[in-house]
Amino acid sequence: MIFNSIEFAIFLPIVYCIYWFLLKGRTNWQNAFIILSGFVFYGWWDWRFLFLLLFTALVDYFIGRSLGVVESIKKRKLLLTISVLCNIGLLGFFKYYNFFVDSFVSAFRFFGYQPTTDSLQLILPVGISFYTFQSLGYSIDAYRRKLQPEKNVITFLGFVSFFPQLLAGPIERATNMLPQFRKERKFDYNQSVDGLKQVLWGLFKKVVIADNCASWVNMAFDNPHAYNGTTLFVAALLFAFQIYGDFSGYSDMACGIARLFGFQYMQNFNYPYFSRTISEFWRRWHISLSTWFRDYVYFPLGGSAGSMAKTIRNTMIIFLVSGFWHGANWTYIAWGAINGLYFLPGLISRSNRKYLDIIGNSGRISTIEWARMLFTFFLTTMAWIYFRARSIQEANAIVYEILFNNKWQLPQFMPTAVFAGIAILLLIEWMGRRNPYPIQHFFVNSPTPVRWGFYCLICLSIYFFGGREQTFIYFQF
Amino acid sequence: MIQKFLLRTGFFLGILTSIIVVCLLAGTILSKQRAHFKVTAPHKKILAIGNSHVTYALNEKILDNLLNFGSDGEAYFYSYTKAKKLLEANPEIRYLLIGFSNNMIRNSIQRWYEDETFISHHLPKYVNWMDVEDLKLIYSENPKAVIMATAKFIAFDLKAVSTGKFPINEWGGPGILTNQLSDSVVKNTNNAMNLYETGIHSVNLRYLKKIIEMAKSKNVQPVLVRTPVHALYKVDNEQDLQHVYRNNFADLPFLDFQHFPLADSCFADYDHLNKNGAELFSRALKAELKKIVD
Structure with missing residues (x-):
């Protein structure tokens, strides 16, 4: 279902009225209804992929809960690794499998080999890059103890499957959204x-x-x-x-x-x-993705704390990964690289925060x-x-x-x-x-x-x- | 507070809907008042209707007693309204030349009805003059597309104010294609494959029958015509077409030019003639029509 459709024009008022009239004041029921409406909204496109959404959300829910009780650093790292592997693994499989296969085949052919491989006829689950990143962000924040892991599965599923952002973001942070899901919501004219x-x-x-x-x-x-x-x-x-x-x-x-x-x-x-400037542009364009990469990739890589060479390396990595996030095609990687190159003069001259x-x-x-x-x-x-x-x-x-x-x-x-x-x-x-x-x-x-x-x-x-x-x-x- | 919010939102939407309904009604009334269907060419005795095959194949300069009202991607469903209004307003027209090509009877023509693009393109041109029964039919095919097309109805009706030839200037006419089917395309026979769904499309056939009955009721002689197609244009429903003709229209003249010999340079693509092809074909058609037209 898309926002600019007649189906959505019917769906929204129904959900809205049930949410505010029938379930008013009952936060947990409202959250459960958010899950249901999110599933209808997402399943309208292809109900089979609801299981993928549910799987991603439940993996991160249980990992988050475990991270709330496990103290051993080794075990915490293991839990985070499982979350990263599940989320990135799903994303990689559905979005990038054919790209990697085709790229390897091209590379081998370049050197005169003729490998036999099979590309899969995969359907890309709509919005997968958004909800996996949102869910993964929660696990990373739980690992870093930036938030109190959510115990209520309904609250957490509501956060992941809330339909407005489900298909194309913003990639919301659990630190912003979970407190909103927990508290009672009052209608504000x-x-x-x-x-x-x-x-x-x-x-x-x-x-x-x-x-x-x-x-x-x-x-x-x-x-x-x-x-x-x-x-x-x-x-x-x-x-x-x-x-x-x-x-x-x-x-x-x-x-x-x-x-x-x-x-x-x-x-x-x-x-x-x-x-x-280009740096200003990137502070204003797709802010939820830029800040996601900044917080969960750029800073862990060292950010701008090291030498200029390292900062440039980290910046280029972010832009390339960001390009690749958009799609399994070299054009997106080139787009990321070009923007990275645009960004560098400001970075080197230290005028990027002008x-x-x-x-x-x-x-x-x-x-x-x-x-x-x-x-x-x-x-x-x-x-x-x-x-x-x-x-x-x-x-x-x-x-x-x-x-x-x-x-x-x-x-x-x-x-x-x-x-x-x-x-x-x-x-x-x-x-x-x-x-x-x-x-x-x-x-x-x-x-x-x-x-x-x-x-x-x-x-x-x-x-x-x-x-x-x-x-x-x-x-x- | 929520009641207040919903009431005010509802009230706003009510005002908005009223504005749209008023525009729609005003546009309809205005266009019905202004519309005229009289063609200012009393010597024209033949009216030609059909899809793009007709549009690009019939040269009005050569066929000087013919009015070409073919229109790209137009199903018989829409052509029916057009033919009805034009024949009513122009009693000097004695012959109705109807494009009768293989793609017009096959099931794949369904998208010419139900697809949003086709509805938004064709429906606004005819909606004000359609029978209720036809409107019900198109609405049942794709209600969403019909609702979405209402904006186009109003926009189209506004033209009624600004043009003196409304609405027939929007109802089709002769077209000229200047490109040629290139050698590389000709050799690539895959492009010529007609891969659409087969079977006879009942609605289009029903409207073809309606057009013919309507013409007969006005003492207008219907004539079927099939324009030339390239030798590589694969036609896989010829039996269906012949079956439809024999069982329904055997009493009508059928000018079949499907295999009319033309060079590659006479085609714009596999089933459309370009300017050169249209000239050659129109001369041949003129000769054939002379045998029918008194």
Whole structure:
């Protein structure tokens, strides 16, 4: 089930009403109902993979409980190893098995051998990268004694299977979510209104921006040789907004829906395209994944505590792993590597923590800041080409065509209506960039008809200008 | 507080729904008032309908007494409404040329009804003039897609205000393909395989019959035509087509050009003619039509 579907529009109010009317004040029952609704939501796609979700969650639950009582360091390490092996093993098998087999075969063929191997016809369980990481994060935190392991299996299963974040994040932390699952939830009118507004904004980004960009992007990236450099650049720009609208739209919807049920998620996107450096971009893009890798991989590797060479090594590892996390394809690894290389100048010059605040938050924006913002966006857009292209060869060809063989002819397509939508998106995001989502405080002090008129306008633009229903890009990860 | 929240949300959704319903009704009324189906070409005696085979194969300059209203990916279900309205408004039309190709009767045509893309593309063009029975049918096939297409209904109706040829300017017409079937594609015979589901599609056949009955009731002579396809275009339901013709339409003329000899350079792909092919075929068709048209 996806958020932008009629099925979900029916599912959500039913779950909401049962949750608040029938189960109000009964936290454990509400959590049990969250599990049930999560299973329906996930099983709508393919019920067989519910067992995988259940297995991952139960393994980490029991390991967490054991970590709560076992004191021996050796045994604790063993327990953590089991959790890592189970989670990463499942992820590796379902997501990367064929990739490794094919890569080994290619490598052997390069040296003249002809190995016989079997690729499996595996279906990638949707959202597996998200829920395994969330569950694994809990085990690591329990191992590090950062949290009190959860004893109530219902509470823990609720945390793993809560449907808003189940398929595409945010990859929530147990330290943030478990306390919320334990305490009694009280209905908060303002929080619910806020949640609905965030859902609305997320839906706008997904349906009006991302879905409308998708058809043009697909056209160009499915047959890049048919287009000139200018057109490919237009397609790359559109993809930059497609992936942003798609993924941040999903995150906004997830955060908004969670709020409707009385939960507070972390902010997953913080206006990344207004970043002035690549390091700032990575503090604002897919924050839950970046911080996951930072806390559970980068810091254990030594972080930036050692020599500069080690810091560079650790940084590159993080970017490569992050790229690989996205998919079993060399294009994602290349995308990670490119972003890692982008990141290095700031790291070496120790200026990577220069812009911690959103642009224009403290005073006038200088010309240099504008230029940096545009340049950062350009770099990001060029890197997205590797993310979207079907192969590295095709990505290289597209980049070559755009940068080195571009005669800047007229583009073969120019979807002006889509760009108008993007301009509106950017304008609204710019105006509301100091808030967790841009329309949070729009017209809050205006009379109801004005405020509702604004919301109606967004709803109608979704209705009239929404692209064809498309699944979310990040479901495949 | 939760009651207040639900009431206000419900009230907001009610306002929103009302706006949409008002737009939908206003659009329907407006488009029905503005619509006209009269073709300003009294010398045209033949109306041609069908899918893209018809669109790209019939050259109106050569077939000067013919109106080409073929439309890409259009099933007989939609063509029925189109033919009905055009024949009603243009009594000078005496012949109805209906594209009758193998893919139009096979079961795989089902996606031309139920697929969301096809519904959102075709339904808005015809919805205001469809019979209730037809609307019920399409709704039962894919209610979700029909609901999703309502936005397109309104957008389409808004065109009623801005154009003088509404809605027939959206109902199809001749098209020109300029590309040629390349040698490499011709050699790759796998591309020519027709791998769709076989069997006769009952709904499309029913609507073909409805079109023919409707034409006869208006004293219009129906004529079936099959446009040329490339020799490598594998047709695996020929028996079905012949069976359908013999059992249902044996009394109608069937101008079968499936094997009309044309060079590779006359095809845009295996089953569509390009500009050159359309010219050659249209001349041949004109000669055949002369035998039928008085």
